[in-house]
Amino acid sequence: MTDPRTAPLDTVFAALADPTRRAILTMLLEDDMAVTDVAEPFEMSLAAISKHLTILAGAGLITQEKRGRVKWCKLEPDALKSASVWMQGFGQFEPVNLDAFEAFLERELGRDGDAGDMA
Amino acid sequence: MTDPRTAPLDTVFAALADPTRRAILTMLLEDDMAVTDVAEPFEMSLAAISKHLTILAGAGLITQEKRGRVKWCKLEPDALKSASVWMQGFGQFEPVNLDAFEAFLERELGRDGDAGDMA
């Protein structure tokens, strides 16, 4: 129910500061997922992932909707807008470089997203 | 084991998660400042501000240069680029709205930047 646009910068940046949570966001970029499926690639407990999802939801970065016994997680990119706008002000308002983003995305997927070395 | 490739995002986002540190960055947007002058508007000790500046420098968001007995703090907006690029990927690559940025800047200055209610 919280408007993602009004989520304070504190919680958004704090949520983004954790590599596991950034990896989760990257996964949700592809599709909505159930909590158990989000947790699958990680080496930590389901409860830990559940906490991470609560933090992401608290920051407005995702929403969670329960259908039956499955809770679906959905990315809410709009919550990033305020933080992005805030940050952009410190650069010379340079245009976003898509190639650079793709490179970062690959690194995130290949590293954080890989449960192999996240212990 | 922290991944050196994604560590920058960790430290940058963590540094931005604190309102005092964001207020410092906003102050440095105007001009370079000495540590004591950075600390002046805040209600906390100089040592606390010194720690905040160390964290900002560790994230690459500022640099500090000692001239005489004064240590000057300088904004380094380029450190925001990687984080900004990462974030922008979750939106529709929308162009930055300058008016929106100014509104946020004012809110930051009026709330976080005011030493009156920062306890």
Next chain:
DNA sequence: GCAATGGTCAACCGATCGGTTGAATAAGAC
């Protein structure tokens, strides 16, 4: 009904965080 599945809750743990204080170091000012 009963068992399995999906997810959270509660208590606990060590590490880190944001702050304090007081002493220490370094560089001007006189």
Next chain:
DNA sequence: GTCTTATTCAACCGATCGGTTGACCATTGC
């Protein structure tokens, strides 16, 4: 030299963080 200013260091504090475990609640399937 001595006093003052600028800044950090070191030790400490309570709160929060990221994780664990085991018990608990819901929903589904047989």
